[in-house]
Amino acid sequence: MRTAAGVLAAVGLMAGLSSPAMAVSDPYPHVAASYVLAIDDAVVWAHQPELARPPASLAKLPAALVLLRDGWREDAVVEVSAAAAAIEGTQIGLRTGERLRAGDALTAMLLHSANDACLALAEHAAGTAAAFVARMDAVARDLGLRGSRFRTPCGLDAAGQASTASDLLTLARAAMARREIADRVTPLRATITTVGGRRLTFTNTNALVGRLRGAIGVKSGFTSRAGQCVVALAEREGHRVWLVLLDAPNRWWVADGMIEAAFASIARDRVGPATAR
Amino acid sequence: MSFRTVLSTTAAVLLFVASPALAQAPEPGDEWRITMSMSAEGFNMPGRTSTQCIARAQRAYAPEPDDKNCRVLDVQTSGDTTTMRMVCTGDEPMEGTGTFTTTDKIMKGEMVMKMRRGTARMTYAGENTGKACDAKALERQANAMIAQGQAATEKYCTDSARAGTLASLFFGANATCADAKYKQMYCGNVKGERGYEMLANEAQIATSTRNPNPVPDIERACGISMAGMERELCTTAEQRKSWTFLAKSCPAQAQPLAAAQCAGRGYTAMAESPYRAFCSAYGIEPVSSDDAAAKPADAPAPAKPAEGGVRRGIRGLRGVLGR
Numbered sequence: 001m002r003t004a005a006g007v008l009a010a011v012g013l014m015a016g017l018s019s020p021a022m023a024v025s026d027p028y029p030h031v032a033a034s035y036v037l038a039i040d041d042a043v044v045w046a047h048q049p050e051l052a053r054p055p056a057s058l059a060k061l062p063a064a065l066v067l068l069r070d071g072w073r074e075d076a077v078v079e080v081s082a083a084a085a086a087i088e089g090t091q092i093g094l095r096t097g098e099r100l101r102a103g104d105a106l107t108a109m110l111l112h113s114a115n116d117a118c119l120a121l122a123e124h125a126a127g128t129a130a131a132f133v134a135r136m137d138a139v140a141r142d143l144g145l146r147g148s149r150f151r152t153p154c155g156l157d158a159a160g161q162a163s164t165a166s167d168l169l170t171l172a173r174a175a176m177a178r179r180e181i182a183d184r185v186t187p188l189r190a191t192i193t194t195v196g197g198r199r200l201t202f203t204n205t206n207a208l209v210g211r212l213r214g215a216i217g218v219k220s221g222f223t224s225r226a227g228q229c230v231v232a233l234a235e236r237e238g239h240r241v242w243l244v245l246l247d248a249p250n251r252w253w254v255a256d257g258m259i260e261a262a263f264a265s266i267a268r269d270r271v272g273p274a275t276a277r
Numbered sequence: 278m279s280f281r282t283v284l285s286t287t288a289a290v291l292l293f294v295a296s297p298a299l300a301q302a303p304e305p306g307d308e309w310r311i312t313m314s315m316s317a318e319g320f321n322m323p324g325r326t327s328t329q330c331i332a333r334a335q336r337a338y339a340p341e342p343d344d345k346n347c348r349v350l351d352v353q354t355s356g357d358t359t360t361m362r363m364v365c366t367g368d369e370p371m372e373g374t375g376t377f378t379t380t381d382k383i384m385k386g387e388m389v390m391k392m393r394r395g396t397a398r399m400t401y402a403g404e405n406t407g408k409a410c411d412a413k414a415l416e417r418q419a420n421a422m423i424a425q426g427q428a429a430t431e432k433y434c435t436d437s438a439r440a441g442t443l444a445s446l447f448f449g450a451n452a453t454c455a456d457a458k459y460k461q462m463y464c465g466n467v468k469g470e471r472g473y474e475m476l477a478n479e480a481q482i483a484t485s486t487r488n489p490n491p492v493p494d495i496e497r498a499c500g501i502s503m504a505g506m507e508r509e510l511c512t513t514a515e516q517r518k519s520w521t522f523l524a525k526s527c528p529a530q531a532q533p534l535a536a537a538q539c540a541g542r543g544y545t546a547m548a549e550s551p552y553r554a555f556c557s558a559y560g561i562e563p564v565s566s567d568d569a570a571a572k573p574a575d576a577p578a579p580a581k582p583a584e585g586g587v588r589r590g591i592r593g594l595r596g597v598l599g600r
Contacts, residue, residue, distance in 0.1 A: 030563050207575075211548045228575070250560060250575045252544035257561035260554070264521060 028258060032248035033227065036165040037262055040240055043169070044262070052147050052162040053246045056221030056229050057090075057113045059136070059155030059163070061175045062148075064110060066135045067102075067125055068180055074103035076124070077195060083129075084119040089156060089223075091116040092192075092200050103180075104192035110184045112202035113220060115154045122153035129153050143170055157225045165244040172218050172231045172242060185209075185217035207252045208232055212259060220251075234259050239266055306330045306412030309384070311403035318395030332412035369393070381405060434459045441466030444479045448494035464499035470522045473506045477526060518551075524558035535559045535571035542573045 026047045028035070034053055037045040077099050085096040092108045094100070094116040102124065108117035119129065126132035129152065136150040147164035148171075155161075163171075175181045184190075188210045191201040208215040214234040221229035227247030232255050234241050241262040248254050309331050314324040346367035353360050358378045365371045373390030384403040389396060434454030437446050439462055446454045447463050466472055476492050483490040492503055510519075511527035515534065524531050539547075539556035547553045556573040 028561050028563075031561055207545050211545070250544075250573065252575045253557060253560035253573045256544065256557040257559075260557055261521070261561065 027261075028254075031254045031258070032245045032251075034165045034244075034246040035248070035258075036169050036242075036244045037258055038169060038242040039262055039266060043166075044265075045258070046165070049166040050147055050164050051246070052164055053229075054157055054161060054223060054226035055148075055155055055163040055168065055246075056157075056223040056226035057115075057155040058168055058171075058219050058221040058229055058231055058244075059150055059152070059161070060109055060113065060118055061168070061171045061181075061219055061231070062136045062139050062150065063118060063122065063132070063153050063155075064106065064175060064181050065139050065171070065178070066132065067106065067121055068178055069139075070125055070135065072102070072180070074101065074180075076102040078102050078105050078120050078124040080116065080120045081123055084116050084123065087115045087119050087154070087156075089113075089115045089154075090205070092202050094120065094194075098198070099195040100192065101195070104194075106180070107184050107190050107192060108200070108202060109154075110181060110219065111187065111190050111204050113205045114202070115156070118154035140167070140171075143167075143174060145170060155221060155223070155226075157223045165246055168231055168244045168246075169242055172233065172244065175219075176217060176233060182217065185219065206230065206232070208234070208255055208259075212256050214263075215259075230255055232259060234263070236263055239263070302413070303411040304332045304334070304413045306332045306410045308406045308408040308410045309403045310406055311384070311401055313399070313401040315397065315399045317397035328406075330410035330412050330414065335412070363388075363390070365390075373397075430454075435462065438462035439465075441472075441475055444475075444491040444495055445488070448491040448498065449489060460498045463495075464501075467495060467499050467501055470510055470519060470526075472501075473503065473510055473526065474522075476503045476506070518554075520552075520555035521558045524555055524562050531555075531559055531562075532571055535573075539573040540571050544573070544575050547573065 024043055024046050027045055029047050032047065034048040034051040035046065036043055036049045043049070078101070080094045080096060080098045080100070082096045085094055085098075090113045092112060092114040094114075100117075100120075102121060105117040105121050108114040109121060122129055122132035126135060132153045133150050136153070137148075140148040140150070145163070145167040147162065148167045149160060149162060151158035151161040176185075185204070185206065186209060187204060189201060189203045191199055193199050204210075205220040206215070206217065207220075208230075209217070212232075212234060214236040215232065216235055217233045218231040221231075228245070228249065228251040229247065230243070230245050230251050232243040232245075241259050243255055243259055243262075245251050245255060307330070309329050310326060311329060312324045312326040315322040344365060344367075347363055347365040349361050349363050351360075351362045357380050358376065360377075361375050363373045363375065369392055371390045371392040373388055375386065375388040377386035378384065382405045384401075386401050388399045390398075430453070434446065434456070437443065438454065438459040441463060444463070446452060447460050448455075467475060476495065479495070480490050480492050482488075483492075496502055507526070510522065511530050514520075514523035514527055514530065523534070534552075534555065538550070538552040539559060542550070542556065547556060550556070559571070560573050
């Protein structure tokens with residue numbers, strides 16, 4: 001646990017640093033309540049990056065980090081409680097008492113944003129949702145996230161629950177540094193089989209994967225209070241573009257357009273001067 | 278001319294000003310320690326001592342007024358001593374006499390100038406310290422620094438012109454690199470979509486910083502027309518499939534195309550559309566509220582009739598809850 005915390009702290013420190021010579025501009029202030037776009041290690045575009053907003057299912061990223069640092073076992077058997085089976089929002093349709101592998105539940109939670117799988121994992125790891133949320137706050141502290149506080153394990157709206165685009169970028173970098181997460185957010189779909197033999201197939205809720213060239217993650221999110229949110233990552237020719245959008249009407253078109261513009265700026269800066277954007 | 282300027286002009290007459298020409302070879306000189314003082318009506322400048330390397334060939338006094346309104350007259354030399362008269366016209370007319378004695382070991386002099394406001398007196402005394410020196414050393418250092426600076430400026434201007442950075446370096450009243458050769462290098466960049474975007478960027482920067490727009494100067498110097506470039510590039514952008522340029526720089530062409538190909542189209546439904554890249558680029562451009570309807574939408578507009586109350590309720594519930 002200490003080693004994992006140390007890794008998290010190192011990631012947080014690294015993610016918090018940006019090139020001192022890179023000026024951050026805001027070329028698209030109209031697209032979202034808040035956004036951050038980074039090219040490799042440097043944030044280049046941002047709009048109100050420290051604005052506290054409900055994170056919706058983007059909170060599943062710190063939840064995944066908690067699960068992986070606290071005695072994680074892929075083949076541990078997780079039993080679905082009544083509360084998990086009855087949870088609101090996106091689900092894969094788990095039933096009370098159903099049992100499945102922790103690894104499969106994690107896949108459903110990250111790929112399909114399944115709240116039933118998420119709560120089942122949280123209860124399995126910490127006993128109660130409240131205890132699990134305390135661990136999420138601990139992860140946030142270890143990463144140096146000053147704008148994040150969590151109240152629910154899976155991102156459902158709750159008073160006092162908030163994060164920022166900047167914090168979510170740090171969380172995304174930490175998450176994608178873990179193979180257990182990175183491998184689960186890239187496929188277009190997945191099929192799992194419960195212990196009882198029921199097969200469940202679900203799709204990636206991140207519409208960019210398979211449509212935007214180089215898109216390899218990370219997480220979608222939506223609630224009525226959060227609006228449309230996404231943490232996106234695309235990789236081309238050795239460069240990574242990270243994008244966090246909070247409350248972005250038409251988030252997929254916006255994410256697609258901004259990431260394409262970011263890659264175009266990399267190519268442009270290689271052959272000529274950087275423009276005001 | 279102020280009274281203090283009179284004094285400094287008088288002092289300048291007596292300074293041994295080095296030639297501005299580039300000095301390559303050392304020139305034999307002697308080190309002199311010279312003390313100079315000045316006084317005038319109600320003003321006294323205490324003696325200031327400095328060390329100078331004076332060329333042996335230059336030691337013979339040859340007065341050179343620093344002011345074009347002043348003339349040196351009646352110069353007479355007897356042995357080691359030279360006398361002269363100086364007359365200055367202009368705002369502050371004055372007349373004066375000077376006596377200067379120079380030997381191998383000592384030099385001394387006095388200049389007395391009479392003006393309307395009173396009399397100014399400048400005296401100096403110097404001694405040869407006995408040290409030999411290179412009278413051109415300082416001049417060579419200064420020239421080397423100037424040459425270095427010129428070379429650095431040349432490189433900076435050339436590199437910037439070739440890269441097409443910052444039009445204000447080349448155009449406008451305060452241009453650092455105003456030479457025609459740099460302008461021509463800069464003009465080499467102002468072609469095609471990249472060149473047009475450079476001009477648009479410069480105009481935008483000028484607006485946001487409230488500075489003069491350099492684009493007219495660029496157009497004149499480079500023999501181009503930004504409006505002409507826009508016409509040519511925008512009318513062919515769709516044909517060239519230059520979607521980002523079309524979306525960003527050609528509102529007259531982009532809006533109707535977006536209305537036809539993007540409006541209300543869902544992101545996932547457009548995956549295979551040839552206009553997907555255009556709709557993506559158009560989707561992030563700021564447009565007026567009139568054009569907003571042309572924007573693509575993540576979810577496609579519903580084509581079926583109004584749904585029943587139960588389905589509406591379920592859909593609304595999904596909209597509220599986590600997804």
